[in-house]
Amino acid sequence: MAGLKLTGVGKTYGGTVNVLNDINLDIEQGELIVFVGPSGCGKSTLLRMIAGLESITAGTLEIDGLLVNDVPPAQRGIAMVFQSYALYPHMTVRDNMSFALKLAKKSASEIDAAVTKATKILQLEPYLDRLPKALSGGQRQRVAIGRAIVRDPKVYLFDEPLSNLDAALRVATRIEIAQLKESMPKSTMIYVTHDQVEAMTLASRIVVLADKGIAQVGTPLELYERPENEFVAQFIGSPAMNLLAGEIIETGKETVVKLASGGIARSAVPTTAADKGLKVNVGVRPEALVQVKDQPIFSGKVAYTEALGEVTILYFEPQDQADHVISKLSGIHADFRGKTVSLGADPAKVQIFHNGRSLYYR
Amino acid sequence: MSPALQGLITIAIGVGGCLSYFYLSNLFLDKVLFPARGPNAGRNINRANMIRPWLFLAPALMALGLYLAYPVIETLRLSLTERIPGGGYRWVGLDNYSLMFAEAKFWEAMRNNMLWLIVVPAASTAFGLLVAQLTDRIRWGSFAKSLIFMPMAISFVGAAVIFKLVYDTRPIEQDQIGILNALWLQFDGGAGSWLLLKALPALILAGFAALSGFVGWLILRPVIAGRFHGFGTPARIVATAASAAIVVLSVRGIFELIGADFNYGAPQTWLTVPFWNSLFLMVVLIWIQTGFAMVILSAALRGIPEETIEAAIVDGAGPFQIFFQIKVPQIMGTIVVVWTTITLVVLKVFDIVFAMTNGQWETQVLANYMFDKLFRANNWGVGSASAMIIMLLVTPILVWNVYNARKEMR
Ligand SMILES: Nc1ncnc2c1ncn2[C@@H]1O[C@H](COP(=O)(O)OP(=O)(O)O)[C@@H](O)[C@H]1O
Ligand SMILES: [Mg+2]
Numbered sequence: 001m002a003g004l005k006l007t008g009v010g011k012t013y014g015g016t017v018n019v020l021n022d023i024n025l026d027i028e029q030g031e032l033i034v035f036v037g038p039s040g041c042g043k044s045t046l047l048r049m050i051a052g053l054e055s056i057t058a059g060t061l062e063i064d065g066l067l068v069n070d071v072p073p074a075q076r077g078i079a080m081v082f083q084s085y086a087l088y089p090h091m092t093v094r095d096n097m098s099f100a101l102k103l104a105k106k107s108a109s110e111i112d113a114a115v116t117k118a119t120k121i122l123q124l125e126p127y128l129d130r131l132p133k134a135l136s137g138g139q140r141q142r143v144a145i146g147r148a149i150v151r152d153p154k155v156y157l158f159d160e161p162l163s164n165l166d167a168a169l170r171v172a173t174r175i176e177i178a179q180l181k182e183s184m185p186k187s188t189m190i191y192v193t194h195d196q197v198e199a200m201t202l203a204s205r206i207v208v209l210a211d212k213g214i215a216q217v218g219t220p221l222e223l224y225e226r227p228e229n230e231f232v233a234q235f236i237g238s239p240a241m242n243l244l245a246g247e248i249i250e251t252g253k254e255t256v257v258k259l260a261s262g263g264i265a266r267s268a269v270p271t272t273a274a275d276k277g278l279k280v281n282v283g284v285r286p287e288a289l290v291q292v293k294d295q296p297i298f299s300g301k302v303a304y305t306e307a308l309g310e311v312t313i314l315y316f317e318p319q320d321q322a323d324h325v326i327s328k329l330s331g332i333h334a335d336f337r338g339k340t341v342s343l344g345a346d347p348a349k350v351q352i353f354h355n356g357r358s359l360y361y362r
Numbered sequence: 363m364s365p366a367l368q369g370l371i372t373i374a375i376g377v378g379g380c381l382s383y384f385y386l387s388n389l390f391l392d393k394v395l396f397p398a399r400g401p402n403a404g405r406n407i408n409r410a411n412m413i414r415p416w417l418f419l420a421p422a423l424m425a426l427g428l429y430l431a432y433p434v435i436e437t438l439r440l441s442l443t444e445r446i447p448g449g450g451y452r453w454v455g456l457d458n459y460s461l462m463f464a465e466a467k468f469w470e471a472m473r474n475n476m477l478w479l480i481v482v483p484a485a486s487t488a489f490g491l492l493v494a495q496l497t498d499r500i501r502w503g504s505f506a507k508s509l510i511f512m513p514m515a516i517s518f519v520g521a522a523v524i525f526k527l528v529y530d531t532r533p534i535e536q537d538q539i540g541i542l543n544a545l546w547l548q549f550d551g552g553a554g555s556w557l558l559l560k561a562l563p564a565l566i567l568a569g570f571a572a573l574s575g576f577v578g579w580l581i582l583r584p585v586i587a588g589r590f591h592g593f594g595t596p597a598r599i600v601a602t603a604a605s606a607a608i609v610v611l612s613v614r615g616i617f618e619l620i621g622a623d624f625n626y627g628a629p630q631t632w633l634t635v636p637f638w639n640s641l642f643l644m645v646v647l648i649w650i651q652t653g654f655a656m657v658i659l660s661a662a663l664r665g666i667p668e669e670t671i672e673a674a675i676v677d678g679a680g681p682f683q684i685f686f687q688i689k690v691p692q693i694m695g696t697i698v699v700v701w702t703t704i705t706l707v708v709l710k711v712f713d714i715v716f717a718m719t720n721g722q723w724e725t726q727v728l729a730n731y732m733f734d735k736l737f738r739a740n741n742w743g744v745g746s747a748s749a750m751i752i753m754l755l756v757t758p759i760l761v762w763n764v765y766n767a768r769k770e771m772r
Contacts, residue, residue, distance in 0.1 A: 053672050074678030086669035090691040099687075100677035147673075 003028050003064065004050065004155060004188065010058030011045050019045050021212045023059070032181050032189045036199040037209035038235070043192045044159055046209070050190065051080050051157050064154060074100075079148035080157040083164065085140045087132040087147075094128045097146050111150075118149040121180070138169045145180070156189040162198065178202055196236055200224070208232050225349075230356045233283050239313065239326045242289075243281045243353070244298065251275050254347055255359075257282050263297040267350035269360045280359070283351035286313070289327035292344035298325055299342035307334045314341065380421075387417045434753065441746035458743035468748070470724055471731040474640055475755075478711060478727065480608060481641070483704040485648045487697060490655025494663050495685060507660065511653035518650070518713035525646045526718055529632040543629045551626040559624065564616045571612035578605030636724040643725060646714050651707065655700045662696040663689060695770045702763035709756050728752050 004027040011020040020042045027033050035043045048054040050061060052073035061068055068076050087096050094115060101111045119125050122142040132140055141161060148156055161177070162170045178201070181189055193199055199206050200220045208215040208223065208231070215235075216228040227233035227241075234240040244265070250256035251271040257280060259265060265282045284297060300316040303324065312333040316325040327343055352359045391413060392398065396406035441458055443451040462468050493510055497503030513521060530540030538544040549555040582602040585595055633639045666689055674688045690697070712729035719725045721734065728748060736745030 051676060053675065073676045078676070080673070080676050082669045082673060084667060084669050086667065086673040088670055088674070088688060088692075090694070099674070099679075103678045103683065147677075151677075 004190075005062040005065075006050075006059065007062075008059035009046075009049065009056060009061060011042070011049060011054065012057045019212065021058075023214060025207065025214065025217065027188060027190070029188055030185050031204045032191060032202055034199040034203035034206045035190065035192045035209055036194065036196060036206055036235075037215075039194055041209045042212065043194070043209055047080075047157050047159055047190060047192050050155070051078055052076050053080075074103075077154035078157055079151045079153035079155075081141075081144045081148050081159065081161050083160040085132075085144040085164075087140055087143055089132055092129050092131055093124060093135070093143050093146075096132070096143055097150050100147070100151050114150040114152070115146075118146040121149065121183070122146045137165050138173060141165065141173060142176075145177075154188060156187055158189065158191040160193055161191075162193070163195075174198055174201060196238065200236070206236075208235060210235070226358070226360055227283070227351065228358050228361050230281065230283070230353050233351060233353070233358075237285055239286050239328065241283045241285050241351075242298075242325050242327075243283050244325070246280060246282055248275050248278045248280055248352075255352060257352065259297065261298060261300075263299065264295055265297045265345075265350055266347040267352050268347040269350070269352045269358075271352075271359060275359070278354055281353040283353055284345050285349065286326045286328040287311075288345045288349040289329075289343040290345065291329070292342055294342075296342035296344050297350075299340060300325060301340050302336045302338060305334060305337050307332055312336070316341075383421065384418070388414070391417065437746045437749050437753075440742050441750050442743075444743050445740075454743065458747040462744050462747050462751075467721075467726055468731060471721075471726040471728045471748075474724075474726060475709065475711075475728050477640060478644055478647075478708045479705060480604075482644050482647050482651065482708045483701050485644075486651035486655045486704050487659075487701050489648065489652040490657075490700065491659050491690075491697065493652065493656045494660035495689070498660070498663060507656060510656055513650045514653040516650070518646075518711075519717050521646050521650055522714045522717035525642075525649075526633075529642055529718075531629050531631045534629055538629060540632075542632055546630060547627065549624075549626055551624070555624075555626065560620060560622075564619050567612045567616050567619070571609045571616075574605040574608040574612070578602040578609070581605070633719050633725075634723045639719060639723055640725050643714055643718055646718075647708065647711060651704050655704065658696060658700050659693065662693040666692050695766060699763060699766045699770055702759055702766065705759050706756060706763065709752065709759070728755075 004025070006023050006025040006027075009020065009023040009025075010018070012018045023046065035046060037043050045054060049056050052068070052071065056069050063076055063078070073080075088099065091099065097115050097118060098111045101114060106114075115128075119128060122145060124139070124142055124146060127135060127139060127143075132143065135143065141164075144161070158177075162173055165173060177191075181187070181202075191198075191202060203220055205217060205219055206223055207217050210231050216223060216232045218226075218228075223232055223236045227236065230243060234243070244259050244261060244263070246257040246259035246265065248255055248271060249258045251273050253268075253270050255267045255269055255271040255275070257265045257267065259282060265284070267282065271278075282297070289297070298316070303315045303317045305315070306313040309332065311328050311330050314327045314329065314333070314336055316327075318324055327341075391410050396410040396413075397403075398407050398410070400406075442453060442455060444454045444457070445451050493507070497506050500506075516524070527539065528541050529543075530538075531543055532538050532540070538547065549559060578601070581598050585598050632642055670688060670692070671684055674684050679688065710729055711727055712733065715721060715725055715727050715730045716733065721727070721730045729752060732745050732748040732752065734745075735741045735748060739745075
């Protein structure tokens with residue numbers, strides 16, 4: 001099994017700058033793991049530690065059951081696709097792809113076979129004798145992926161591979177990567193991005209990094225439906241989840257929270273009698289909010305609207321709290337601006353957080 | 363008046379003159395010649411903008427014309443004339459050139475210049491690249507680099523004086539003040555001497571021969587394979603021929619070296635040993651130009667995208683493969699520019715030879731030969747002819763240099 005196992009991995013730059021702490025992660029063969037998190041949270045650092053380009057200052061990293069902390073990158077069985085593609089500018093596409101194999105002293109026929117195979121998969125045949133500067137961004141991206149494929153690695157590492165492409169190409173290439181993954185079910189891939197759409201669409205599991213550590217690991221829908229903490233709740237989904245302060249007034253299979261803004265929220269998260277009176281934040285996604293007549297979670301005046309056609313996003317005037325409450329109603333409601341709207345939600349879609357952590361996971 | 367004050371006044375007048383020239387000429391253009399008002403305002407603005415670049419170019423063009431174009435033409439004219447004793451001159455056609463070509467000293471200068479041309483740019487660029495690479499990652503690297511760059515601040519004559527002391531000779535009974543002789547006297551002709559003074563240099567020469575042979579082969583290969591056509595082909599063939607010549611010279615040098623009989627135990631007058639003295643003079647220029655090459659190449663190395671190097675590491679390249687297969691090819695353009703720039707300096711080399719040997723003991727070079735003819739023999743005809751030869755040699759390299767530098771900047 002070509003799995004990865006990170007145990008207590010940490011990174012401290014120059015002995016003083018602590019960037020990552022105690023990362024524990026088990027990755028199975030064939031998974032596509034996405035590291036996601038805000039810019040500067042250490043995603044690239046973690047990936048580069050796995051690649052061997054950055055030393056591991058704490059903990060252990062195992063690939064395929066072997067401790068590889070001190071194994072040089074080329075012998076770890078990994079291949080990396082860089083954000084800037086990092087093609088060798090003085091080599092043709094063919095030479096770029098065969099460079100690693102030549103260094104590994106593979107025979108000419110082996111090299112030829114590997115390059116031809118990768119070229120077929122990525123449809124690069126017409127460009128084999130071109131220099132990188134004569135390729136478009138998307139083609140360069142494919143060459144970079146081809147350079148990884150020819151080495152037939154156990155683990156593919158991608159560092160924000162799509163962030164230099166324009167929006168349309170990004171979607172197309174994202175789908176190509178998903179298909180590539182499907183055609184290689186045995187290969188493990190680790191993919192770094194700050195874009196949650198990429199994370200949600202590609203990942204078999206997502207690792208959310210925040211605050212020097214892992215905020216949550218789970219499938220995309222787990223993260224969306226049952227975030228472990230307020231950070232993940234607000235990071236996944238756009239617009240971000242609404243958080244409303246309140247106090248638990250009824251416990252049991254269904255919990256009732258009286259909100260500071262006056263509303264009442266019912267949640268399917270179970271609580272015990274001891275929780276009564278607990279100060280909590282109620283989390284509701286904008287798309288979970290619907291118009292109701294009575295017992296609203298929230299009612300307020302619409303400050304302005306964004307009509308996107310399929311949905312209308314309502315921004316409410318702030319009451320006591322800093323954040324705008326945002327709701328996403330399906331359909332067109334262009335005339336809501338300035339009106340007072342009452343909103344409720346299905347209890348199954350209402351989260352409760354205490355001290356930033358979800359009560360669901362106690 | 364004190365010279366310092368004079369200098370200050372000159373600077374003030376010079377800078378003030380420049381500023382007022384640009385200010386007033388633009389004022390004249392915009393207010394008097396093509397004022398941006400009246401019925402033709404739009405047309406006038408367009409015309410003024412067409413003329414403006416020339417206002418800025420004019421001083422430079424004039425200076426270039428006066429100090430560059432005119433002297434070239436005048437030198438050409440002088441090289442075709444002969445001074446008549448007592449005043450006046452007469453046309454003699456190409457007589458000066460044939461006189462010069464018949465002179466052994468001219469061919470000696472030509473040969474030495476070619477030797478300089480091969481050794482100095484190659485050595486300076488290689489050392490510069492080596493230093494740039496080695497100092498890239500270490501903490502005191504920038505300190506080392508400033509030390510190596512320091513000779514750039516010394517004039518050629520100053521450097522020549524310093525190295526004259528290095529090569530200095532004292533009678534055997536005195537202490538040697540020249541470091542080279544001080545070292546030389548440590549050798550006694552035993553096995554150690556043989557290893558250090560014969561085997562090691564022979565090895566270095568052999569390595570050099572192999573390297574230039576390999577480079578020649580690399581240059582020629584595309585031509586043989588028929589992959590390369592057009593304008594570059596003759597240049598490639600010439601370059602290959604040159605590297606073949608270097609191989610032959612080096613191999614001959616090895617045999618001479620092994621067979622040579624060294625005069626151990628006696629202080630040597632280094633600058634009087636033919637062939638070697640030219641090399642000793644070249645060391646001075648290499649010492650100076652290495653700093654230049656290092657600074658430019660160091661900047662170029664820094665400009666290589668870090669991720670291409672990391673990609674090579676992941677691909678399994680070792681330090682040497684990264685250096686020769688990833689880094690050097692990416693800065694090849696800069697290497698060529700540095701190389702040709704040093705070549706230009708070398709073709710004009712004068713001060714070092716003038717100050718250290720003045721062309722004696724077979725160290726003559728073209729520029730010093732020209733100076734000799736022009737100002738010591740008062741033979742303006744042959745002097746100008748040799749100046750023309752220098753220009754002929756410099757021009758193609760200059761053109762190539764500018765072409766490459768512009769390509770690098772794009
Ligand atoms: N060589 C370094 N020395 C010190 N700090 C660094 C170094 N490289 C990165 N960092 C810091 O580590 C943090 C994580 O960086 P990175 O992994 O690149 O973030 P991202 O998640 O955006 O990829 C950043 O705060 C950055 O400033
Ligand atoms: Mg990053």
